[in-house]
Amino acid sequence: MTAALRRVWGLMYRHLALYRRSWPRLLELAYWPVLQMCIWGFTATFLAQRMGDAAIAAGLLLGGVLLWEVALRSQMGVAISFLEELWSRNLGHVFVSPLRPWEMVAALIGMSVIRLVIGVAPAIALAWALYAFNLFALGPVLVLFFANLMVMGWWVALGVVALILRHGAGAEALAWSVLFGLTPISAVFYPVAVLPVWVQPLALALPAAHVFEGMRAILLHGTLPWPHLAAAIGLNAAWMGAAILVFARQFRAARERGALLNVGE
Amino acid sequence: MRGRSSLGAGRVRAYAPRMDAIRVHDLTKRYRETLAVDAISFAVAPGQTVGLLGGNGAGKTTTIALLLGLLIPTAGSIHVLGHDMARDRFAALARMNFSSPYVALPARISVRENLRVYGHLYNVPRLEARIGELAAELDLTEFLDRPAGQLSAGQKTRVALAKSLINRPDVLLLDEPTASLDPDSADLVRGWLERYRAESGCAILLASHNMAEVERLCTQVLMLKKGRIVDRGSPDELLARYGREDLEEVFLDIARNRRQAEPVA
Numbered sequence: 001m002t003a004a005l006r007r008v009w010g011l012m013y014r015h016l017a018l019y020r021r022s023w024p025r026l027l028e029l030a031y032w033p034v035l036q037m038c039i040w041g042f043t044a045t046f047l048a049q050r051m052g053d054a055a056i057a058a059g060l061l062l063g064g065v066l067l068w069e070v071a072l073r074s075q076m077g078v079a080i081s082f083l084e085e086l087w088s089r090n091l092g093h094v095f096v097s098p099l100r101p102w103e104m105v106a107a108l109i110g111m112s113v114i115r116l117v118i119g120v121a122p123a124i125a126l127a128w129a130l131y132a133f134n135l136f137a138l139g140p141v142l143v144l145f146f147a148n149l150m151v152m153g154w155w156v157a158l159g160v161v162a163l164i165l166r167h168g169a170g171a172e173a174l175a176w177s178v179l180f181g182l183t184p185i186s187a188v189f190y191p192v193a194v195l196p197v198w199v200q201p202l203a204l205a206l207p208a209a210h211v212f213e214g215m216r217a218i219l220l221h222g223t224l225p226w227p228h229l230a231a232a233i234g235l236n237a238a239w240m241g242a243a244i245l246v247f248a249r250q251f252r253a254a255r256e257r258g259a260l261l262n263v264g265e
Numbered sequence: 266m267r268g269r270s271s272l273g274a275g276r277v278r279a280y281a282p283r284m285d286a287i288r289v290h291d292l293t294k295r296y297r298e299t300l301a302v303d304a305i306s307f308a309v310a311p312g313q314t315v316g317l318l319g320g321n322g323a324g325k326t327t328t329i330a331l332l333l334g335l336l337i338p339t340a341g342s343i344h345v346l347g348h349d350m351a352r353d354r355f356a357a358l359a360r361m362n363f364s365s366p367y368v369a370l371p372a373r374i375s376v377r378e379n380l381r382v383y384g385h386l387y388n389v390p391r392l393e394a395r396i397g398e399l400a401a402e403l404d405l406t407e408f409l410d411r412p413a414g415q416l417s418a419g420q421k422t423r424v425a426l427a428k429s430l431i432n433r434p435d436v437l438l439l440d441e442p443t444a445s446l447d448p449d450s451a452d453l454v455r456g457w458l459e460r461y462r463a464e465s466g467c468a469i470l471l472a473s474h475n476m477a478e479v480e481r482l483c484t485q486v487l488m489l490k491k492g493r494i495v496d497r498g499s500p501d502e503l504l505a506r507y508g509r510e511d512l513e514e515v516f517l518d519i520a521r522n523r524r525q526a527e528p529v530a
Contacts, residue, residue, distance in 0.1 A: 003388040010385025014371060017378040021412070092368035093428070096333040097386040098359040255337045258296065261330055 007099045011107035015081055016114070029115050033069045033123035040065040041131045059219045062133045064188045064212060066124055070146055071186075071208055072179050073119045074153025077112025078105075079160045079175035086169065095260050101251050108161075109154055116150065138218055141229070145211050148232040152207045153179070155236070155243035162243070162250040165259060187212045207232040207239070284347055286311050286436050286468030287332065292341035294327055294492075301327045303492035304341065309485075311435070314462060314469040316479040318512070319489030320520050325472035328489075329438050332470065333363055346435055357436075359387060364429035365440035366422065372414025376405060376424050379413050380431055387432035399427040403457065419450035426454060430461060437461075437469045443478060455481055476512040486512070488519050495519055 001009070019025055044061040051057050085091050094104065127133040136142060156179055163171040185199055186208040192200050203209040210232040214225030254260050287309040294302040302324045309315045317325040330336045332343055334354040343350040348357040370379045377396060384392040400406045403423045408416060413424055422442070429437060442458070443451035455478060462469055473479050479486060480500045488496040488503070496503065496519065500512055507515045517523065 006385050006388055010382050013385060014374065014378070014382040017374040017382075018371065021373055021375075088371040088373075089369040090371050092335070092365070093363070093370065093383070094386075095335055096358060096361075096363050097383065098355050098388070099386050100355060252337070255335065258327075258330065258336050260335045261326075 003098075004100075004103055007097075007103050008107045008110065011094070011099065011104060012110045012114075015084065015107075015111045018084065026118065029073075029119040030122045033066075033073065033119050034126055036065055036069060037062070037123040037126050038130075041127065041133075045131065056219060058131055058133050060216060061189060062127050062131060063135060063138070063215050063219065066120065066127060066135050067145055067149055067211065067215060068183070068186070068188045068208070069120050069123060070116065071149040071153045071156075073116045074112050074150040075157045075160070075179045076153075076175060077115035078108045078154055078157030081108045081111040081115075082157075082161050082164065083172055083175055086164070086172070091260065101248075105158065105247070108157075112154065112157070113150070138215065141214070141218065141224060144229055144233075145215060148207050148211050148229070148236055151236045151240060155240045156182075158240075158243040158247045162247045165247075165250045165254045168259070182206065182208070185209070191216065204231075205235065207235045210235070284311075285309060285344075286313075286346055287470060288344040289328075289332070290342045292328070292331060292343060293339045294324075294331060294336060295339045300492050302331065302338075305487075305489075305492075305494045306341075307487055307494065307497070309436075309468045309470055311468050312462060312466045313485065314458075314471055314483045316483035316486040317470065317472040317489055318476075318479055318486055318516060320516075322491075323489040324492040325489055326440055327492075329363070329440050329470065329472055332438055333361070334358065359432070360434060361436040361438065362387075362429040362432055362434040363438045363440075364425045364442055366418075366425070366442070366444045367440065370413050370421075370424060370428060373412055375410050376400075376413050376416070376427075377409040379424065380427060383428050383431050389432050395431060396427075399430060403427050418445050419447065422446055422450065422454060426457060433465060435465075435467055437467050439469065439471045439473075441473055441475075442471070443473075443475060451475075451478070458482060476516060480512050488516075490519060
């Protein structure tokens with residue numbers, strides 16, 4: 001293992017050791033996705049009884065819930081793992097070790113993937129067991145949907161971490177709330193066309209809106225949504241580039257202001 | 266004191282022995298209107314322990330943070346082990362370490378897991394053996410599998426010391442390493458530090474309010490006041506210059522402007 005990979009593993013090991021000793025943390029990972037799945041599953045069942053095509057109604061709602069959880073959990077995975085360092089007042093030791101800032105981000109992303117699997121897999125299984133909804137029926141393109149929503153979660157989280165570096169613990173509530181705030185314009189449960197005309201460009205600037213338009217294209221028309229996928233990938237690249245820039249500037253600014261000494265306060 | 270220990274075992278110096286381990290030139294740190302560190306210059310040779318003495322707000326912790334790269338200087342230069350910290354700080358950080366009672370280690374994971382985390386971050390070879398050596402030397406063996414947060418203040422200080430020695434550092438920065446320790450524990454920590462320095466040739470920069478500690482450990486003392494080095498010398502030189510019996514009186518003379526040093530011949 002190279003020194004860089006070992007440093008990334010070192011920070012991931014710290015979080016894995018924490019989860020091994022804290023069942024409430026493990027439970028919390030799956031709690032919200034499963035709860036969301038239950039609420040929306042029963043809502044979908046109710047709506048399906050009133051509408052003509054139960055399978056499509058359930059698919060649109062449950063597919064939206066499960067895929068949106070991918071973005072939410074991926075964002076929280078990065079942001080909360082960073083907050084764990086802040087809460088334990090350990091950042092001083094981490095930042096004076098040879099761990100590069102990008103290795104820290106890589107470790108946080110690694111933890112985000114692990115948290116995502118632990119959090120979303122039970123919800124996917126529950127959707128299949130309770131409501132006979134198989135997310136994998138979307139086909140191999142599901143991998144691209146997952147990847148795009150995960151990357152969107154990461155760049156949003158990188159922005160949140162940058163804000164925490166800038167504003168300290170006062171910004172930590174954003175770790176939970178920021179992506180929820182984007183839900184209305186992410187077209188999770190309805191098409192972008194439903195939104196007011198002036199909101200639609202904002203929605204189409206988010207990769208998530210293209211992923212969910214793509215999901216609906218498959219479920220409703222059986223067509224593969226390549227233009228939407230291309231847009232999602234391009235937008236993710238642009239947003240990730242911007243988030244990296246913001247993070248790098250805030251990290252340097254924090255070193256200039258002395259914020260790394262008391263970032264938890 | 267015991268015979269030869271394993272604190273500095275296996276360490277191979279990787280720089281010219283005549284080179285200063287730390288060289289600071291005209292180092293300045295300004296926060297808007299506040300001048301925290303004002304054009305200080307000093308050097309620490311391998312095998313030397315230099316004390317930073319000064320009241321609260323004198324600039325001790327800021328100086329250490331600058332040396333560790335947690336802060337970016339407003340002006341001046343820092344070279345550690347031949348590396349310019351402005352350009353190449355990670356190469357130096359891999360061979361440095363740091364301990365402070367004010368920067369915690371993750372409380373919910375065990376002592377062994379904490380040491381593993383930092384062993385990975387510092388790319389320590391034969392990590393489990395190194396953890397065993399340090400645990401034996403610092404009397405931590407029976408606590409290795411207990412959560413770090415459940416230890417007493419003295420035990421936590423020993424764990425922090427083990428963390429700071431995990432990579433057999435060439436440069437060790439210590440911010441009040443014996444604060445909050447009882448006299449017995451503090452004496453043991455000082456003994457370990459003396460032994461590590463003697464066995465390894467490590468350069469130590471020590472910020473402390475404990476004058477007895479500074480007199481015992483330090484070969485040179487830098488007296489800081491309002492960010493400036495107002496006097497320097499070996500403990501004996503300072504005592505002679507101020508005509509005092511102990512460093513506490515010298516400290517008070519400087520802090521309260523009570524008495525000027527005798528002119529140096």
